[in-house]
Amino acid sequence: MRNHASYRAFLVHRLSGLGLALFLPIHLIVLGLAVEASALDGFLRWSELPLVKAAETILVVLLALHMFGGLRLLAIELLPWSDRQKNWIGWAAAASLAVGAGFVIRTFA
Amino acid sequence: MTNASLGTLKVEIWRGAEEGDFETFEVPSQPSQTVLDLVTYVQRKLDPSLAYRFACRVGVCGSCAMTVNGTPRWTCRTHVQKVASSGRVRIEPLRNLPILKDLATDMAPFFDKGQEALGRFVPSDARASEVATIPPDDPKRKEANAAIECIGCGVCYSACDVVSWQPDYLGPAALNRAWTLVNDVRDGDRQGHLKAVAEDAGCHACHGHQNCVEHCPVGLNPTRSIAGLKRLVVMAALKGEL
Ligand code: SF4
Ligand code: SF4
Ligand code: FES
Numbered sequence: 001m002r003n004h005a006s007y008r009a010f011l012v013h014r015l016s017g018l019g020l021a022l023f024l025p026i027h028l029i030v031l032g033l034a035v036e037a038s039a040l041d042g043f044l045r046w047s048e049l050p051l052v053k054a055a056e057t058i059l060v061v062l063l064a065l066h067m068f069g070g071l072r073l074l075a076i077e078l079l080p081w082s083d084r085q086k087n088w089i090g091w092a093a094a095a096s097l098a099v100g101a102g103f104v105i106r107t108f109a
Numbered sequence: 110m111t112n113a114s115l116g117t118l119k120v121e122i123w124r125g126a127e128e129g130d131f132e133t134f135e136v137p138s139q140p141s142q143t144v145l146d147l148v149t150y151v152q153r154k155l156d157p158s159l160a161y162r163f164a165c166r167v168g169v170c171g172s173c174a175m176t177v178n179g180t181p182r183w184t185c186r187t188h189v190q191k192v193a194s195s196g197r198v199r200i201e202p203l204r205n206l207p208i209l210k211d212l213a214t215d216m217a218p219f220f221d222k223g224q225e226a227l228g229r230f231v232p233s234d235a236r237a238s239e240v241a242t243i244p245p246d247d248p249k250r251k252e253a254n255a256a257i258e259c260i261g262c263g264v265c266y267s268a269c270d271v272v273s274w275q276p277d278y279l280g281p282a283a284l285n286r287a288w289t290l291v292n293d294v295r296d297g298d299r300q301g302h303l304k305a306v307a308e309d310a311g312c313h314a315c316h317g318h319q320n321c322v323e324h325c326p327v328g329l330n331p332t333r334s335i336a337g338l339k340r341l342v343v344m345a346a347l348k349g350e351l
Contacts, residue, residue, distance in 0.1 A: 001180050001268055001323075002320065004319070006318050006323075010316055077339050078340060
């Protein structure tokens with residue numbers, strides 16, 4: 001019954017929102033502590049750790065998914081109906097992946 | 110596969126009301142058998158106390174809707190072959206509605222919500238006056254036409270998760286109906302229709318996940334209608350009309 005693209009888009013949007021709500025505060029607290037504890041130099045070294053980078057990448061992808069998913073919803077609700085709206089799910093997913101890939105290239109390269 | 114000589118199907122049918130259990134029946138396979146045929150076989154040959162609803166048997170009335178292997182469907186339009194790959198069929202009453210007995214639900218909450226959404230025509234003109242002329246290519250008429258064929262079967266209502274999560278949600282069919290009326294230039298209470306669907310349990314509660322669209326046997330698109338209502342309600346609220 002829930003095995004179709006629009007429902008999956010809804011799930012991704014809900015779960016990415018939940019993920020952000022859970023991890024953004026942790027992310028900010030850890031950032032805050034790291035900056036406090038080590039001043040800027042130490043902090044920059046810390047943010048080079050692969051684990052930290054990976055966590056940041058996940059956060060960026062969640063953010064992108066939530067944002068593009070939200071834009072898609074706004075388009076559905078504010079623009080006249082288009083039967084192409086199913087394709088927007090694909091575009092939103094692709095754009096999120098592109099943002100994630102861009103982030104990976106920038107941080108790990 | 111669908112030949113009498115090829116054996117029997119295991120048919121699990123919900124028995125009881127809210128409290129109850131599945132009872133398994135063995136029903137001989139037939140060519141071109143529908144799920145409604147299975148239920149009818151059980152009721153006629155195996156257990157006459159089985160309660161279920163149907164009328165036309167040909168996909169016109171919408172009264173035979175049940176949950177088949179987890180999916181709401183018109184049972185008279187569902188071939189067993191399509192849903193019973195494993196030789197098993199599980200038949201339950203429609204979700205999101207109180208169960209009266211076995212496969213028969215109480216449809217009253219569903220129809221009541223149609224009224225709550227002011228899903229009825231409000232005349233703007235006297236009966237004796239001339240019939241209004243609305244050209245077929247009028248954009249509003251087109252919008253209304255696209256949504257008008259709902260026969261109130263409740264399949265979308267049963268498929269909608271928001272109805273499960275928020276039981277007072279008006280649901281796809283009632284809102285879809287309201288959309289046809291706000292697009293009907295002959296209707297005399299456009300603002301009343303918009304007010305009725307602007308409530309918390311109205312169009313804004315829809316999450317747009319389109320289970321309704323996926324399952325409507327008539328091929329309607331309630332999500333599209335609800336998105337239209339959301340726009341009109343927002344515009345009316347901005348103009349201070351609500
Ligand atoms: S799109 Fe709206 S009305 Fe349709 S199933 Fe989803 S929440 Fe329900
Ligand atoms: S919109 Fe479709 S599924 Fe929903 S009640 Fe009408 S005909 Fe049935
Ligand atoms: S019995 Fe009328 S639609 Fe199935």
